[in-house]
Amino acid sequence: MREYNITQDVSDRYSLRGRVFTKIRDDILSGRYKDNEELKEARIGKELGVSRTPVREALRQLELEGLVRIVPNRGAFVTAISAKDVRDIYMIRSRLEGLAARWACEHISKDQLETMEENVYLAEFHAGKGHMEQMAELDNQFHHTLYDACNSKMLRHLLIDYHEYLLRVRKKALSTIDRGTASNKEHRAIMEAIRAGNADLAERLASEHMKNAYANMVKFGLYDVYDNTDGT
Amino acid sequence: MREYNITQDVSDRYSLRGRVFTKIRDDILSGRYKDNEELKEARIGKELGVSRTPVREALRQLELEGLVRIVPNRGAFVTAISAKDVRDIYMIRSRLEGLAARWACEHISKDQLETMEENVYLAEFHAGKGHMEQMAELDNQFHHTLYDACNSKMLRHLLIDYHEYLLRVRKKALSTIDRGTASNKEHRAIMEAIRAGNADLAERLASEHMKNAYANMVKFGLYDVYDNTDGT
DNA sequence: CATGTTTTTATTGTATACAATTATACATGT
DNA sequence: ACATGTATAATTGTATACAATAAAAACATG
Numbered sequence: 001m002r003e004y005n006i007t008q009d010v011s012d013r014y015s016l017r018g019r020v021f022t023k024i025r026d027d028i029l030s031g032r033y034k035d036n037e038e039l040k041e042a043r044i045g046k047e048l049g050v051s052r053t054p055v056r057e058a059l060r061q062l063e064l065e066g067l068v069r070i071v072p073n074r075g076a077f078v079t080a081i082s083a084k085d086v087r088d089i090y091m092i093r094s095r096l097e098g099l100a101a102r103w104a105c106e107h108i109s110k111d112q113l114e115t116m117e118e119n120v121y122l123a124e125f126h127a128g129k130g131h132m133e134q135m136a137e138l139d140n141q142f143h144h145t146l147y148d149a150c151n152s153k154m155l156r157h158l159l160i161d162y163h164e165y166l167l168r169v170r171k172k173a174l175s176t177i178d179r180g181t182a183s184n185k186e187h188r189a190i191m192e193a194i195r196a197g198n199a200d201l202a203e204r205l206a207s208e209h210m211k212n213a214y215a216n217m218v219k220f221g222l223y224d225v226y227d228n229t230d231g232t
Numbered sequence: 233m234r235e236y237n238i239t240q241d242v243s244d245r246y247s248l249r250g251r252v253f254t255k256i257r258d259d260i261l262s263g264r265y266k267d268n269e270e271l272k273e274a275r276i277g278k279e280l281g282v283s284r285t286p287v288r289e290a291l292r293q294l295e296l297e298g299l300v301r302i303v304p305n306r307g308a309f310v311t312a313i314s315a316k317d318v319r320d321i322y323m324i325r326s327r328l329e330g331l332a333a334r335w336a337c338e339h340i341s342k343d344q345l346e347t348m349e350e351n352v353y354l355a356e357f358h359a360g361k362g363h364m365e366q367m368a369e370l371d372n373q374f375h376h377t378l379y380d381a382c383n384s385k386m387l388r389h390l391l392i393d394y395h396e397y398l399l400r401v402r403k404k405a406l407s408t409i410d411r412g413t414a415s416n417k418e419h420r421a422i423m424e425a426i427r428a429g430n431a432d433l434a435e436r437l438a439s440e441h442m443k444n445a446y447a448n449m450v451k452f453g454l455y456d457v458y459d460n461t462d463g464t
Numbered sequence: 465c466a467t468g469t470t471t472t473t474a475t476t477g478t479a480t481a482c483a484a485t486t487a488t489a490c491a492t493g494t
Numbered sequence: 495a496c497a498t499g500t501a502t503a504a505t506t507g508t509a510t511a512c513a514a515t516a517a518a519a520a521c522a523t524g
Contacts (some may be wrong), residue, residue, distance in 0.1 A: 015304050016508070017292070041476070051509040053285075056476090057292050060249070064296035066389050072247055073476060073515050088386040095327040154320040157298055158390075248478070273506070283479045288506085305485050305506060 016050050021058035023048065028067050028078055029168040035080035039068065065161075086169055090214035093162050097143075098207035100150035100159060101190055105199040107151035115145050116191045123184040135180045140167075142187050146206070149194070179216045186212065248282050253290035255280065260299050260310055261400045267312040271300065297393075318401060322446035325394050329375075330439035332382035332391060333422055337431040339383035347377050348423045355416040367412045372399075374419050378438070381426070411448045418444065 024044065027033055039059060041052040048055075059076045062068040069077045104112075119142045126134040143163060147156040186209040193202035256276065259265055271291060273284040280287075291308045294300035301309045340348075351374050358366040375395060379388040418441040425434035 018304075040474095042474095052476090053508055053510090057289055060289050061292055061296055064293055066386070072250075074517090075476070084384075085386050088384045091331060092328065092387060092390070095331055096324065099323060099327055152316075152320045154298070154317050155324060158324070272504095274504095284506090285478055285480090306487090307506070 015054075017054040017057045020044070020048060020050060020054045021061055024058055024062060025065070025067060026168060028062075029081060029165075031080075033078045033080070035078055037078045039076040039078060041076075081165075081169060086166070087214065089162055089166060090210060090217075093159065093166075094207045094210035094214075096155060096159055096162075097146070097210050098203040100146050100152075100155055101194060101202035101206035102150075102199045103152060103155070104146055104149040104194050105197045105202050108149040108194055112145055112149045113191075113195060116142065116149075116187075116194075119145065120184060120188045120191055123180075123187065127181045127184055132180070135184075139183065139187075146190075179213075183209070183213065247286075249286040249289045252276070252280060252282060252286045253293055256290055256294060257297070257299060258400065260294075261313065261397075263312075265310045265312070267310055269310045271308040271310060273308075313397075313401060318398070319446065321394055321398060322442060322449075325391065325398075326439045326442035326446075328387060328391055328394075329378070329442050330435035332378050332384075332387055333426060333434035333438035334382075334431045335384060335387070336378055336381040336426045337429045337434050340381040340426055344377055344381045345423075345427060348374065348381075348419075348426075351377065352416060352420045352423055355412075355419065359413045359416055364412070367416075371415065371419075378422075411445075415441070415445065 024039070033039070041055045041059070045052045045055045059068055059070065063070045063076070067079055067081070069079050071077065108116075119138055123135060123138045123142075126138065140163075144160070147159050147163075150156060186205065190202060190205045190209060193205055256271070265271070273287045273291070277284045277287045291300055291302065295302045295308070299311055299313070301311050303309065336344075351370055355367060355370045355374075358370065372395075376392070379391050379395075382388060418437065422434060422437045422441060425437055
């Protein structure tokens with residue numbers, strides 16, 4: 001049987017539904033829509049030049065993502081992401097990245113480990129040169145490799161979701177050289193713990209790594225999130 | 233503004249889409265459909281006496297839940313849940329319940345704490361009498377109270393998803409009196425750690441609690457999962 | 465003027481029609 | 495026999511029509 005790309009997930013960018021889904025999600029995450037704003041199928045369809053059908057499907061999916069709340073027979077309403085939500089996601093990710101690192105200790109393949117090593121070495125080079133785009137890309141790759149290496153469909157799915165989520169919210173992750181270098185040192189330590197099969201250490205390091213990433217983001221105010229100081 | 237029940241989430245049981253969604257999900261989780269089986273919109277619609285539209289929407293949602301894989305222009309295919317997936321979910325939950333307990337230490341309200349205490353006392357009573365249905369219900373309630381008390385929309389959403397997921401997969405959670413009693417003792421310990429505001433302890437206890445629940449389930453073979461010994 | 469009731473309008477929910485895409489069956493040439 | 499091309503059928507993707515529901519407006523009544 002043919003194999004299809006699991007990573008692609010929902011956002012098949014070439015169907016109308018996929019494009020509508022992505023568009024609405026980005027509009028919500030970028031703050032174009034306010035919290036609790038009503039999303040009318042007809043208006044969005046007209047705006048994007050499509051019929052209501054793909055819009056409806058996209059809205060139903062966004063509900064599952066938690067970005068939209070659907071009230072039967074009434075409509076779809078934006079559930080915006082707050083600064084607190086971002087913080088929560090980072091803390092959730094810190095636990096789950098830790099778990100992924102733990103599992104990777106047992107399940108990582110030779111190829112995956114090599115990919116990680118290569119990543120860390122390359123990142124060191126680019127950090128020295130101040131190549132920020134490459135650093136960001138390598139950071140993504142490192143984490144994706146970890147998600148693959150943990151050998152868990154469920155955990156991988158979850159982590160990729162959150163990872164993409166945050167990519168859209170924050171402006172630039174590793175935009176300071178300092179953090180880029182520090183981050184890569186942490187990557188190296190995680191990799192080495194995995195290589196050594198030290199699950200407890202790997203979990204702890206990966207968890208700390210995520211907390212540090214959050215602390216850095218806060219320190220430099222690197223996020224787009226409009227402050228809904230809601231008492232959710 | 234009127235408040236709508238967040239817990240209800242997607243499965244508004246009174247729209248066709250909601251019912252179709254629930255039906256297909258249950259059919260997948262109960263093993264009626266085999267792994268990789270194709271789910272044709274027309275057939276399902278005919279079987280349930282509805283048109284393709286609500287079926288399509290339901291399938292798109294199930295894709296987000298990870299139970300269905302949609303290949304553009306080809307169709308929807310079942311992604312069955314394996315015994316390993318169940319194990320993974322328990323481990324993921326162990327981390328996240330721990331986090332919920334940690335956050336509950338800071339955010340739990342007087343009412344919620346009281347609800348928990350009541351729950352634990354009641355469960356003790358029913359455990360003594362061997363009332364298994366009540367025990368199961370109280371177990372659900374305890375965890376839901378914890379999810380509310382952690383004061384995180386994101387974490388709550390995630391944990392409820394997994395909780396429901398597992399409810400459908402396993403036959404009976406607390407079906408042995410022994411586990412019921414032990415489980416409730418753990419609930420009490422978690423509650424007391426939260427009351428004392430001891431975040432580290434609460435996180436550790438809640439995490440252990442979930443691991444124990446899993447160990448018990450395995451010990452008694454209490455799950456429906458058909459063994460797809462797939463090398464995912 | 466406030467309040468309750470009816471009518472109208474707007475919007476979502478579902479079914480269906482048609483277009484686009486993919487799979488299948490069969491023929492043809494090598 | 496096997497690969498390749500072509501016609502046909504099956505299936506999904508999208509648009510639209512109509513039904514059900516809820517909101518808004520208009521109206522009546524005390």
